[in-house]
Amino acid sequence: MALSPDPRQCGSLSPEGILREIQINLLECKVCFEKFCTQERGRRPQNLPCGHVLCLECVTALSHPLLRKLECPFCRQLCGVESTSHCQVLSDLQDLLLSQGPTSSAPPQMENGGFSLTSALTSTALHLSTAFGGWGTLINPTGIALLRSSGTIVVVHDDEKRVVVFSPKGNKLHGFGRRGPAIGQICYPVDVAVALCGHVVVTDVGDKTVKVFTSRGNHVLTVKDFQMPWGVDTDSCGHILVSDIQAHSLSHVKVDYTHGVILDHHTAISDLQLPKALACCPVTGNIAVIEHLTDDTHPPERHQRTRLKVFTKEFHLIHQMDSFSLTMQSTGRLYMSGVAFDEDGNVIVIDSEKGMIWSLGKLHNGPVLTVLVGDHLVRPVGLTSLNNMLIVLDGGDHAVKIYSAKSDTAPKR
Template identity: 75%
Template sequence: MAVSPGPRRCGSMSPDGILTEIQVNLLECKVCFEKFCRQQRDRRPQNLPCGHVLCLECITALSHPLLRKLECPFCRQLCSVDSTSHCQVLCDLQELLFSWSSTSSAPPHRAKGGLSLATGVTSSALHLSAAFGGWGTLINPTGIAVLGSSGTIVVVHDGEKSVVLFSPQGRKLNCFGQRGQASGELCYPVDVAVTPCGHVVVTDAGDNAVKIFTSRGNHVLTVKDSFQMPWGVATDSCGHLLVTDVQAGTLFHVKVDYTRGVTLEHHASISELQHPKAVACCQVTRNTAVMEHLTDDTHPPERHRHTRLKVFSQDFRLLYQTDSFSLTLLSTARLNMSGVAFDADGHVLVTDSERGMIWSLGKLQDGPVLTPLVGDHLIRPVGLVSLNNMLIILDSGDHAVKIYSAKSDTGSTIQA
C-alpha cells in the first residue's frame, strides 16, 4: 500500500503531532480531500494495483465507464477498476484512532499556533479555509496568479486547456489555451501573471515565448524576441513584464501596449544569473525577487538542491541575497526554496517544496528572519500569492489551490 504522499517531519514531532500527520496524510483521499469512512461506501479507501489509495467515489469518477480503467493520479500507471481492492489496514487504523480519541482527554489535533519547530519558533495563526481543484480539474499545476480586486484565481497546468480561472470560492469560470503552437495555443506553460488591466500572461517553455491573453482567453500578443527558455513571469504596478530565462540566465524587462497588441520595449535588465526560475515584484517597494537554482557538478542534483534568492531595487541594483544553505543554519530544517512572493508589507515569502511549508524571510534589510507561516495540509507547494491577509497557495502534490486565512474556522473544502 502506498498513499501519496507519505507522512513528513515525524523525526522530531510529539506523539500527538505524529497522530495528526497520520490523520492528514493517510486517512483522507488526496484527490477529493474527503476523509475515508468505512461506513460510507463511496468514501471507503481502495487500493489501486500500483499501490496508491483513493476513495471509491474518486476511482469511479476517474475511470472510463466502458473500459473500467483509470490512470493513477500520482504515478500515472494504468489501472483496472476490477483489480482494485478494499484497503482494510486504513479502516483499521481509522477505527483505532477513533477509539483512542473517544477515551483520551486530549485527542490529537494541531496546535492553534501552527506547526512547532525544533528551534522553538511557531507559525502564525493561519488556517486552511478552502481547497479546490484536485486531479482532473487540475493536472500537475505549475503557476498561479490573482486578478486584482475581483479575486479571480488563474492557474496554469498540464490539462487539455492550460489556463483555468476560478472564482475566489473555487468555481471554475473559464479555461483556455489549447495545446499547440498556433496563435492562442500553448505548448508547455510554466508560469502565469496578471496585469493591472486584467490581461493574463503565460510563459511557454515549449514555444520559447511569452503569450498574452485577455481574461476571456482571446490572444493579444506573442513575444518571442531573445528568449531561449522563458520560465517565471511577474508584472509590476505599471503592467510591465519581468520574465526569467532559465537557459540564458537573464531577467528580461518587457513593456507592452496591450491595446494595440505590440511590444514597446524588450531588454535584459539582469544577466549572469544561474538558472533563474521564480520571480516576484513587490507592489509596495517595487523591488524584484529572483530565485536561482544553483548547480553542483560534484553531486547528483537530486541529492543536493541549492537555491539562492536575490532581491533587486526598482532600477535592478542588487540589494541583498541569501541562499538555502545560509537559511538552513538558522533552522534545524534543510530548506528547498522554490516559489517566491511579497506580502502587503513588503516581506519576502518563499515556498519550501520539500518540507511542504511556507516561510517568511522578513524584509531582509538586516538579514533574513526565518518564520514559518503555513505547515498544515501542504504537500508540494510551488507557487503562492499574498492577498487581503490571506495566502493563496498552489500545491502540485495534490493538484489543488489552497487558501489560508487567520480565521479559526478550518476545514472548508470546495470541489470545483
C-alpha cells in the same frame, strides 16, 4: 494524487520529513483534506473495496442517496456503501502520533537561533479554509496568478485548454489557450501573471516565447527572443518581468496592451544562476528571484541548493541569501522553490520538498523565519496572496488551496 509515502524516497528523508509524509499522505482524507479523527464520526477513515481510504462524510457525500453506491474518486471503481469498513490501522497510527506529538499551538518562529520542524508540522499560523480543482479540473498545474481587483484566480496546467480561470469561490469560469504551436495557442506553459489591466501573461517553454492574452482569452501578442523563459510577473506599470534559465538573466518587457505592440525588450539583470521563480512586490516594486545553484561534486537530487535575491525596481541588488545560510539558522534543511510578496511587503517562500510555506519578513535586518503553512500540502508549486489569505497551487493534489488565519468553514472541493 499521492496516496502513500514513496518507499524509494523515505530512506533519504529526516525523521521530521517522514512524519510529514505520514501526516499528509496517510492521515488526511484526499477529497476534503480534513484530518481523520476517530472521535468525530464523519471524520473516521473508511476503507473502500478498491483499497483507497476516505472519511465517512465524503463516502456519504459521494454516494447515490437511493442506490447507496459510489465511484472511487481515485480509481473510478464502483462500490456499495455497505461494503466500506472502518480503517482501524490508520486510527491507531494517528492516536500513536498524537500521543507523541507537541502540544503547543503557537506558530514556530526563530528563537535562540533555531526552530523545530517537528512543531512546525502541527503548529501553523494559517489554516486551510477552501480547496478546489483536483485531477480532471486541473492537470499537473505549474503556475498561478491573481487579478487583485476582482479576486479572479488564473492557473496554467497541462489540459487541452492551457489556461483556466476560477472565481474567488473556486467556480470554474472558463478556459483558453488551446494546446499547440499556432498563434494564440500554448505548447507548454510554466508560469502565469496577470497585469493590473487584466491581461494574462504566460511563459511557454515549448516554443520559448511569452504570450499575452486578454482576460477572456483573446491573443494580444507574442514576445520572442528568449532562450528558455520560465518565471513571470508584472509590475505596477504593467511591464513584464521574465526569468530565462538558459540565458541566466531577467528580462524587462514594456508592451502596449491596447494595440498589441512591444515597446521595449531588454535584459535587466544578467549573470543569474538558473533563475526560475520570481515575484514583484505590489508595495515597493522590489523583485525577488530564486536561483537554483549547481554543485558538480554531489548528485543534484540529494544536494540541491537555492538562492534568493531581491532587487529594487531599478534592478539593484539589496538582499541575498541561500538555502545553506538559512539552514545554519535552523534545525532543518530549507529548500526555496517559489517566492511571493504579501500585501505588507514580506517575502514568502515555498519549500516544495517539505510542503511548507515560510515568511522571511521584510529582510531589513535579515530573515525572520515564520511558518505560515505546514499542513495539507503535498507539492506546492506557486502562490499568491490577497486580503491576509494565501492562495497556494498544489501540484501534488492538482488543486488550489486557500489558507487564512481562521478556519471557520470546512474545506470544500
